[in-house]
Amino acid sequence: MTAQHPAAPTAHAHSDKDRVVIFDTTLRDGEQSPGATMTHEEKLEVAELLDQMGVDVIEAGFPIASEGDFFAVNEIAKRTKNAVVCGLSRAAFKDIDRCAEAIKPAARKRIHTFLSTSPVHMKHKLQKEPHEVYEMVIAQVTRARNYTDDVEWSSEDGTRTEIDFLCRCVEAAIKAGATTINIPDTVGYTTPEEYYNLFKTVRERVPNSDRAVFSVHCHDDLGLAVANSLAGVRGGARQIECTINGIGERAGNTALEEVVMAMKVRNEVLPWWTNIDATMLTRASKLVSAVTSFPVQYNKAIVGRNAFAHESGIHQDGMLKNAQTYEIMTPESVGVKQTSLVMGKHSGRHAFIRKLEDLGYKLAGNQLEDAFVRFKALADRKKHVYDEDIEALVDEEIATAQDRIRLVSLSVIAGTHGPQRATMKLNIEGRTAIEECEGNGPVDAVFNCIKALVPNEANLELYQVHAVTEGTDAQAEVSVRLSENDKTVTAKGADPDTLVASAKAYLGALNKLMIKRQRTKPEAMTATP
Numbered sequence: 001m002t003a004q005h006p007a008a009p010t011a012h013a014h015s016d017k018d019r020v021v022i023f024d025t026t027l028r029d030g031e032q033s034p035g036a037t038m039t040h041e042e043k044l045e046v047a048e049l050l051d052q053m054g055v056d057v058i059e060a061g062f063p064i065a066s067e068g069d070f071f072a073v074n075e076i077a078k079r080t081k082n083a084v085v086c087g088l089s090r091a092a093f094k095d096i097d098r099c100a101e102a103i104k105p106a107a108r109k110r111i112h113t114f115l116s117t118s119p120v121h122m123k124h125k126l127q128k129e130p131h132e133v134y135e136m137v138i139a140q141v142t143r144a145r146n147y148t149d150d151v152e153w154s155s156e157d158g159t160r161t162e163i164d165f166l167c168r169c170v171e172a173a174i175k176a177g178a179t180t181i182n183i184p185d186t187v188g189y190t191t192p193e194e195y196y197n198l199f200k201t202v203r204e205r206v207p208n209s210d211r212a213v214f215s216v217h218c219h220d221d222l223g224l225a226v227a228n229s230l231a232g233v234r235g236g237a238r239q240i241e242c243t244i245n246g247i248g249e250r251a252g253n254t255a256l257e258e259v260v261m262a263m264k265v266r267n268e269v270l271p272w273w274t275n276i277d278a279t280m281l282t283r284a285s286k287l288v289s290a291v292t293s294f295p296v297q298y299n300k301a302i303v304g305r306n307a308f309a310h311e312s313g314i315h316q317d318g319m320l321k322n323a324q325t326y327e328i329m330t331p332e333s334v335g336v337k338q339t340s341l342v343m344g345k346h347s348g349r350h351a352f353i354r355k356l357e358d359l360g361y362k363l364a365g366n367q368l369e370d371a372f373v374r375f376k377a378l379a380d381r382k383k384h385v386y387d388e389d390i391e392a393l394v395d396e397e398i399a400t401a402q403d404r405i406r407l408v409s410l411s412v413i414a415g416t417h418g419p420q421r422a423t424m425k426l427n428i429e430g431r432t433a434i435e436e437c438e439g440n441g442p443v444d445a446v447f448n449c450i451k452a453l454v455p456n457e458a459n460l461e462l463y464q465v466h467a468v469t470e471g472t473d474a475q476a477e478v479s480v481r482l483s484e485n486d487k488t489v490t491a492k493g494a495d496p497d498t499l500v501a502s503a504k505a506y507l508g509a510l511n512k513l514m515i516k517r518q519r520t521k522p523e524a525m526t527a528t529p
């Protein structure tokens with residue numbers, strides 16, 4: 001799995017015009033996800049990691065929202081080494097002043113002020129006329145510019161805003177001193193083509209548009225946030241607002257890891273670049289998931305636990321031959337140690353052999369074939385087949401290869417109304433025999449069957465059960481110790497069914513006894529004493 005992917009991130013001759021600013025809003029829009037609230041310390045930890053991984057702007061919070069938010073933004077402003085620290089504020093002087101105070105200690109600081117421009121928001125939410133909104137844009141951006149020369153203005157619900165009004169507001173904001181213009185798709189309503197056209201149009205129509213960086217901010221209500229963001233960049237935007245794991249209001253925001261890797265892996269068609277150290281993406285994902293208690297879906301692009309895992313035999317075989325067959329980026333490129341070949345019911349022989357080698361086994365011929373058949377049978381019954389399951393299975397295969405008594409089938413009737421009853425079929429040196437016995441409990445009934453089928457004087461000294469792995473579908477591993485005269489043998493049996501495992505262990509011990517008997521008394525060749 002060391003093959004070099006042609007699509008793997010490579011060094012580019014970067015040009016400044018293709019540089020995309022990564023504006024992370026995990027701590028602001030991300031934290032707006034219901035239930036995603038982070039503690040003060042957790043926010044500091046996330047901000048430190050974002051700074052280390054090369055995020056350009058950290059939107060650290062909404063300082064007017066609460067004392068807690070203010071202090072978090074303020075502390076992040078003090079600690080951040082490289083990134084611009086940004087705070088959000090409504091179009092209200094008190095918000096802007098509070099935001100300015102919070103970000104004051106930052107080496108590089110931004111005030112982000114927003115105001116809705118769509119008819120529905122202006123009429124129902126703000127209850128203001130367009131001309132009032134227009135005046136507010138100018139007043140608020142001007143106010144913010146008193147504190148810093150890095151001011152971002154967002155036209156909330158920009159994608160449902162009437163285009164002439166949007167262009168007028170954007171022009172006014174830039175004239176008042178905004179250096180970044182964000183046109184959010186606040187409700188996740190737009191489509192890639194539409195969003196591309198929006199940026200193209202606004203940039204063409206607004207006379208002073210070249211004096212600001214345009215920014216995309218997308219929500220994932222229709223699952224289009226990443227596609228829309230990239231379309232906006234194609235339309236001329238050079239800042240992407242995003243969050244780790246795509247957390248955020250409702251269906252979330254554009255996932256940082258997805259846009260970053262899309263541009264890296266498909267750079268020939270998405271020819272832009274960022275400053276993000278992609279090898280830190282997995283770490284960031286895990287941290288944000290841990291502090292928000294939001295699990296990352298298994299099949300999530302880039303950072304989901306299945307993003308570099310393969311279970312089906314055809315894919316595993318391809319991966320073993322050349323990783324490029326089924327992976328478009330290396331796991332290492334996003335901070336995952338290695339591809340994992342998950343053993344399950346869809347796995348094939350190539351992967352099984354590789355797994356056995358990794359676990360230190362070398363089986364061939366019938367032994368390998370038998371082990372594979374038993375592995376498939378186990379995988380059919382068990383959700384997760386762990387390494388320990390395979391070890392137990394192979395150990396048993398090796399231990400029982402020479403067995404003269406083999407379990408063919410077992411069924412047991414157990415429950416609250418005893419006596420319990422077992423029916424067992426054995427293959428004893430090539431001959432099939434069947435017996436039905438009762439017992440004081442299901443294990444007793446099983447062992448009585450064995451005694452009836454293979455009469456013996458052996459004394460059961462130990463019977464022990466433990467689970468090989470976790471979960472209710474874990475394999476049971478049963479150990480049985482039998483003694484006969486001066487001979488003592490121990491054997492193990494593993495199976496998801498404890499009673500089958502018990503029978504296998506008992507029979508395994510009997511088989512070993514027979515070998516011992518044979519060694520000391522070569523004429524004792526038969527299964528019965």
Ligand SMILES: CC(=O)SCCNC(=O)CCNC(=O)[C@H](O)C(C)(C)COP(=O)(O)OP(=O)(O)OC[C@H]1O[C@@H](n2cnc3c(N)ncnc32)[C@H](O)[C@@H]1OP(=O)(O)O
Pocket residue numbers: 029032062064065066089090091092114115116125126127156186249
């Ligand atoms: C699209 C986005 O993500 S926007 C960001 C959303 N994030 C948040 O709301 C989280 C933090 N918010 C809060 O803590 C609170 O809502 C606060 C502190 C901002 C305001 O709290 P309150 O004063 O109690 O107001 P409340 O939240 O109930 O209502 C919002 C008010 O802000 C107004 N408002 C909304 N957006 C803006 C804006 N961009 N500029 C100015 N006023 C605005 C609303 O019209 C409403 O005003 P009204 O009270 O005159 O009707």
Ligand SMILES: CC(C)C(=O)C(=O)O
Pocket residue numbers: 029114154155156157182184185186187217219
């Ligand atoms: C505050 C703005 C930028 C926002 O989060 C949105 O419109 O979605």
Ligand SMILES: [Mg+2]
Pocket residue numbers: 029184186217219249
């Ligand atoms: Mg948002």
